[in-house]
Amino acid sequence: MRAITLGHYLPGDSLLHKLDPRIKLLCLLVLIVTLFLVRTFWGFILFGAFIFIIFLIAKLPWRYFLRGLRPVLYIILFTLILHFLFTKGGKVYWRLGPLSVEEAGIYMGTFMTLRLILLVVTTLLITLTTSPISFADGIEFMLRPFRRLGIPGHEIAMMMTIALRFIPTLMEESDKIRKAQIARGADFETGNIFRRARNLVPLLVPLFVSAFRRADELAIAMEARCYQGGKGRTKMRELHTKPLDYFGLFTSFGMMLVILLGRV
């Protein structure tokens, strides 16, 4: 069976892996804000260098970044082309009917593309070094203050955990159903994309029916084990901040200040 990981977590024991997930989420937030404060290309070079150093500390293989960028490749290309063609101003480089590539377009296009790439890379840096389960813990904690606004932090974290728990189970099941349907003459391989999508119905319907049945049984099993929501619940693995965590947070805020005060 294929091993499935959410957010492509890569186990390891670097300093970055050891950071408290809550701190990592906070750092990510700070760095994303910083990225939107950057106003010049120098700023991006500075930020890029910073990310590069962290990347070396995290001891991650290169190809994971390229792989992580692949899904957003089209969005990046789209942004680039859109800006090239439609942002006007400055010297005109090329013209064809109503379309033209002008200086401001090239500037903005490159600028936005760099921002997007750095955004994805920064996020990847965090997701690659945080196990999904501590991620869920971190999110639960970070959302705690918003409880009063009606944001169900505990429930979101519990949903993430259960989703993670059931991904392999449902994968196995879909494999089984697939084989059962093939044995009954179903065809999942030929035809154009629409046809193939329609042919998936005999796979998806039983899968959903069974998923709902599972959910029902799981709910009863959870209640039987005294689950009553997040209230009054404790955790086996408690999160503790270490000096390293404060250092990480300090560094992220440092980067923000450098960008702000340096006006880059």
Added chain:
Amino acid sequence: MSNILELKNVSFDYFLNGEASLRALDDISLTIEKGEYIALIGSNGSGKSTLARLLNAILLPTAGEVWVDGLLTSRDEHRWEIRRRVGMVFQNPDNQIVATTVEEDVAFGLENLGIPSSLIKRRVSEALERVGLSSFRNHAPYLLSGGQKQRLAIAGIIAMRPHCLVLDEPTAMLDPRGRREVLDTVKKMNRREGITVVHITHFMEETLEADRIFVMDRGKIVQSAKPEELFNGETDLNQLGLEIPVLPRLIRMLRSEGLDIPANILNLNDLVNILC
């Protein structure tokens, strides 16, 4: 010996569109003593699972009372204490495991009870030890075999220190080896630690080690007897959709051939000793 479970004239109806459409349990009264090992058998639809779910307040009786350790299941303030005291293991091992690692799953119930972290860790280690899964602590549950998954489910329950374990066909989806593992674990909990067991099963062989067997048919308990009484007695189990296990059937046949075999023989070794 005191009663841990007591049902007084309990009936249960399933409702459909506001109307009682199916009487699953019909005026059942029974008592189970602390430390007993009860096997509950009956054909499909006889009400076994419904009865099990009444024992820890997942379902509440339509009529009558269910008492657990002196607590009434229909009282809201008793509900969680009852669920801690009466742990439940279900049929499908996959659909009762919540967490992504073995130890986290054992911790789930304890976390719900609001127990401090250091104590949870201790109880988790202890529970895993008792079911023999210590070496799988950090494994993902889907990598376990069926028998191991059910033992994990049992560990998650006993970590909560229950007084009673209700197992709803825990071996139905397991291979023979997994079945043996689960049965041995359950028996150990009962014999060594005095946990009361209510074991619902389809496999008649699994009832031979019970202290008492309850036979259910169409919402009623039609028989309550020791295994040797039930299988050597006159009750027509076939008519209730049940089959007599191989060994008692063999003994019956030998008896009808004129061999003199005492009534309390229920395992193979004893039988061999008598015959040879």
